[in-house]
Amino acid sequence: MAHLLITGGAGFIGSHTCLTLLEAGHSLVVIDNFEGSSPEPLHQVAALAGLGPLEQLATGLWGTPDEPRQLLLLQGDIRSSSDLERAFNSSSTAAVEAVLHFAGLKAVAESIAEPLRYWDTNVAGSRCLLQAMATQGCRTLVFSSSATLYGLPDSVPIAESAPVRPINPYGHTKAAVEQMLADLAANQEGWRMARLRYFNPVGAHPSGCLGEAPFGQPSNLFPLINLVAQGQKPCLKIYGLDWPTADGTGVRDYIHVMDLAEGHRAAVQRLMNDPPQLLTLNLGTGKGHSVLELVRVFEKVTGRPVAWEGVERRPGDSACSIADPSLAQEVLGWATSHSLEDMCRDGWRWQVSHPHGY
Ligand SMILES: NC(=O)c1ccc[n+]([C@@H]2O[C@H](COP(=O)([O-])OP(=O)(O)OC[C@H]3O[C@@H](n4cnc5c(N)ncnc54)[C@H](O)[C@@H]3O)[C@@H](O)[C@H]2O)c1
Numbered sequence: 001m002a003h004l005l006i007t008g009g010a011g012f013i014g015s016h017t018c019l020t021l022l023e024a025g026h027s028l029v030v031i032d033n034f035e036g037s038s039p040e041p042l043h044q045v046a047a048l049a050g051l052g053p054l055e056q057l058a059t060g061l062w063g064t065p066d067e068p069r070q071l072l073l074l075q076g077d078i079r080s081s082s083d084l085e086r087a088f089n090s091s092s093t094a095a096v097e098a099v100l101h102f103a104g105l106k107a108v109a110e111s112i113a114e115p116l117r118y119w120d121t122n123v124a125g126s127r128c129l130l131q132a133m134a135t136q137g138c139r140t141l142v143f144s145s146s147a148t149l150y151g152l153p154d155s156v157p158i159a160e161s162a163p164v165r166p167i168n169p170y171g172h173t174k175a176a177v178e179q180m181l182a183d184l185a186a187n188q189e190g191w192r193m194a195r196l197r198y199f200n201p202v203g204a205h206p207s208g209c210l211g212e213a214p215f216g217q218p219s220n221l222f223p224l225i226n227l228v229a230q231g232q233k234p235c236l237k238i239y240g241l242d243w244p245t246a247d248g249t250g251v252r253d254y255i256h257v258m259d260l261a262e263g264h265r266a267a268v269q270r271l272m273n274d275p276p277q278l279l280t281l282n283l284g285t286g287k288g289h290s291v292l293e294l295v296r297v298f299e300k301v302t303g304r305p306v307a308w309e310g311v312e313r314r315p316g317d318s319a320c321s322i323a324d325p326s327l328a329q330e331v332l333g334w335a336t337s338h339s340l341e342d343m344c345r346d347g348w349r350w351q352v353s354h355p356h357g358y
Pocket of ligand 1: 035
């Protein structure tokens with residue numbers, strides 16, 4: 001079992017993946033600056049994994065000192081080489097074998113308002129991380145990429161060979177990091193890397209103890225549906241009822257966050273077992289659901305009505321985005337197992353028990 005560094009491990013996808021990796025027997029050190037999260041998810045992760053409580057070990061460092069499977073949490077920034085050096089050397093017993101890199105900013109509208117901030121965290125932060133990895137002699141990386149870099153696809157389902165044509169600054173930053181990884185793979189020996197292109201992650205851990213807790217106003221559809229169902233927001237805005245789809249609303253490929261977490265476990269395992277390579281894989285279900293379909297399934301599963309109104313399409317949205325996940329299935333021996341009903345049920349359980357986040 002390996003010792004792994006997780007950047008952004010206190011966030012939505014990172015925290016669920018931490019739990020899956022601990023359950024698989026790995027030891028972890030998480031680095032997170034808590035810009036979009038807090039330490040609380042990691043306390044939940046430790047409890048769900050059956051570890052003792054996280055104790056403060058030093059300034060900005062928490063951990064489970066008496067466990068054979070370590071979980072360490074460092075408050076630090078991926079743009080700081082000294083914070084990264086501290087993360088790499090935080091375990092006295094094990095060297096970091098691989099990095100799973102979730103840290104980043106992810107809101108499209110915010111990236112349009114503040115492109116430099118997105119380039120700084122997502123691109124300069126990734127460059128700083130890669131430099132630290134090279135210095136530490138760790139060349140195995142799983143990177144959180146996004147289906148957003150396909151832009152407006154010519155056809156669906158979308159294979160990894162489809163053109164990379166992002167249409168907003170967030171997408172440009174993901175494409176830039178993907179290119180950085182490709183340049184390393186092509187020009188330096190020994191890098192084992194996976195660029196995982198997520199479609200639409202939703203849902204929560206089935207315990208209801210871990211979930212999505214965005215700071216401020218959420219921009220993703222699923223947290224908004226939850227807030228409307230709970231009466232925290234009056235109405236869901238559906239952007240466009242005139243898309244060329246069966247019911248006129250946009251179609252997306254929703255993936256349960258636990259299936260996504262399992263995809264990361266499989267990817268890092270594959271990289272550590274295989275010779276150096278650069279993998280580029282879609283993580284989605286291969287099934288598309290319209291916004292109205294998601295709303296109806298959510299209402300059926302939860303028994304809660306979701307008030308909605310149709311408004312103008314947003315520039316840059318596409319009618320339909322569905323993954324072709326066959327390459328990930330073949331390469332990783334991985335497949336999704338959660339239905340849209342599961343995503344709604346688990347996401348709602350989290351929302352009911354944590355109406356205002358952690
Ligand atoms: N959630 C989605 O819909 C989605 C879809 C595709 C790709 N992604 C990508 O997956 C990754 C994780 O997404 P998420 O939904 O878990 O987001 P999240 O905001 O919940 O988690 C990101 C984490 O990174 C941390 N962070 C931000 N800047 C940092 C920095 N400079 N140094 C250290 N930590 C920092 C935040 O505090 C947060 O804990 C992101 O890179 C995102 O772009 C997300």
